[in-house]
Amino acid sequence: MNNIRMKPFLLALCTFLIVLVSACGEEEEIVNDETTSPSDQSGEISQETELDDSKEQEEVVNPEPEVKEITIAAIGDLLIHDTVYEDAKTKKGYDFTPMLEKVKPYLNKTDITVANQETMIGGEDLGLSSYPTFNSPYEMGDALHDVGIDVVSIANNHTLDRGEKAIQRAIEHWETIDMMYTGAYKNQEDSQEVRIMKTEEDIDVGFLSYTYGTNGIPIPTGKDYLVNLIDKDKIKSDIEMAKKQADVIILSLHFGNEYERMPSQEQKDLVQYVADLGVDVVLGHHPHVLQPVDWVEGKDGNKTLVAYSLGNFLSGQDEFYRRIGGVVSFTIEKTTEGEQDNFEVKSPKFLPTFVDFNMDDWNDYKVIPMYQLTEDELTNVDMHYEEIKAHMSQWIPDLEFIESE
Numbered sequence: 001m002n003n004i005r006m007k008p009f010l011l012a013l014c015t016f017l018i019v020l021v022s023a024c025g026e027e028e029e030i031v032n033d034e035t036t037s038p039s040d041q042s043g044e045i046s047q048e049t050e051l052d053d054s055k056e057q058e059e060v061v062n063p064e065p066e067v068k069e070i071t072i073a074a075i076g077d078l079l080i081h082d083t084v085y086e087d088a089k090t091k092k093g094y095d096f097t098p099m100l101e102k103v104k105p106y107l108n109k110t111d112i113t114v115a116n117q118e119t120m121i122g123g124e125d126l127g128l129s130s131y132p133t134f135n136s137p138y139e140m141g142d143a144l145h146d147v148g149i150d151v152v153s154i155a156n157n158h159t160l161d162r163g164e165k166a167i168q169r170a171i172e173h174w175e176t177i178d179m180m181y182t183g184a185y186k187n188q189e190d191s192q193e194v195r196i197m198k199t200e201e202d203i204d205v206g207f208l209s210y211t212y213g214t215n216g217i218p219i220p221t222g223k224d225y226l227v228n229l230i231d232k233d234k235i236k237s238d239i240e241m242a243k244k245q246a247d248v249i250i251l252s253l254h255f256g257n258e259y260e261r262m263p264s265q266e267q268k269d270l271v272q273y274v275a276d277l278g279v280d281v282v283l284g285h286h287p288h289v290l291q292p293v294d295w296v297e298g299k300d301g302n303k304t305l306v307a308y309s310l311g312n313f314l315s316g317q318d319e320f321y322r323r324i325g326g327v328v329s330f331t332i333e334k335t336t337e338g339e340q341d342n343f344e345v346k347s348p349k350f351l352p353t354f355v356d357f358n359m360d361d362w363n364d365y366k367v368i369p370m371y372q373l374t375e376d377e378l379t380n381v382d383m384h385y386e387e388i389k390a391h392m393s394q395w396i397p398d399l400e401f402i403e404s405e
């Protein structure tokens, strides 16, 4: 506010009122007096006389709106086939960190980074397994932690692949490495605790996660907490509960049709439903290929940022589009004016990535930012990169692409 100029008599009045307030502690006296209201910008106020006593200014002038922001990033499916975990095998166990080394700079600089861990990390003792019923090494979780992932979404169609035991072991490991998990829980009580990431900027972000199904594997009776299914009523009540505790809601949805590059009507309808409920961001997974990013308007005029499908971030799938994934990032801006906080999702950006591997031996897996790829790693790389950029930005033409660290 610029209203720091006042007539001398107003200055005197202010000073008097400040003394009065500090003497008797009755704030209402000043609040109700229009002549000292900071919003009083009427013509009566002279533009000539500066009020240069900074102490008094602080008492009567509202501060500028305070703006703070955080950056959030998210990646798609980590679908750990046997070729991938065998490539990660070391003398002591497994190490997936070399595979993620080239993308680490885009994951560890943000305030919060989210990943979709599609396969349960039930650990080697349970017996590792690949498609169709996966179980992955604990070290996959360690690698995610190492590259800067803060939250994992674990409601997927593969959550129940190896039964309750794999889920419980995975959760135990997530807890050991202090990783926030959402969408599958160890018990009823755990499932009722909304996952909220608190930040230094005082922006609290809530994470919810649901899957369309579990590949026909029934959820054990009375143990619905083991995986969150997409159920509109449940999603609605969870969002309402989360909104009471968090400033911003990020919802992971495991949905859509595998290998389809555009969202289905069902995906669009569900996204509209959650946009109407005021969800700020939707992170889509499951098609294993990239689907475009969009802004969807909710019924109250609110805008929801939607990544319909983030594709495969790391998997053993070899079809071209299934080797492409990416990092979506955006900022959450908090503007504080007086007692009022406003939160806005801004500046969506995207980094397309490619799973490079040795196709003769099915090893040497590496996730590489597409803009860094060489012609040796991918023939016609420029053409493919441009096509992916056009595909992702078809509904947000000004979507920015990340092309530096």
Ligand SMILES: [Zn+2]
Pocket: 118, 156, 157, 158, 254, 285, 286, 287
């Ligand atoms: Zn899936």
